[in-house]
Amino acid sequence: MDKMICRAALLGLMVGMSTAAIAATAISQKDKAFSQDSVAIRAGDRLSFVNDDSVTHDISVKSPDGVSRPGVLEKPGDQVEIAFEDVGTYQVRCLIHPKMKMTVDAR
Ligand SMILES: [Cu+2]
Numbered sequence: 666m667d668k669m670i671c672r673a674a675l676l677g678l679m680v681g682m683s684t685a686a687i688a689a690t691a692i693s694q695k696d697k698a699f700s701q702d703s704v705a706i707r708a709g710d711r712l713s714f715v716n717d718d719s720v721t722h723d724i725s726v727k728s729p730d731g732v733s734r735p736g737v738l739e740k741p742g743d744q745v746e747i748a749f750e751d752v753g754t755y756q757v758r759c760l761i762h763p764k765m766k767m768t769v770d771a772r
Pocket of ligand 1: 722723759762
């Protein structure tokens with residue numbers, strides 16, 4: 666948990682609360698792919714990215730306004746939660762594996 670809080674401070678887009686009652690939708694990273702090509706959520710919701718792979722992945726997010734956030738390195742077994750605050754379509758990429766991409770539609 667400490668690692669997540671540290672990352673939250675670093676990125677400013679993650680929620681480091683461990684007691685939140687609302688479970689975040691989980692997106693798995695396996696075989697160098699996200700488990701979904703796209704997902705629809707409500708603005709402000711979080712997604713939980715889980716590295717179920719044997720290699721490290723990156724999670725880089727481009728916001729609807731075109732601003733790219735710093736990527737997060739995620740080792741095998743790691744779980745990172747990212748909040749999507751604004752309405753619009755986000756592009757999520759792994760900069761290590763260019764074929765890994767998905768979109769997040771926040772409404
Ligand atoms: Cu990757």
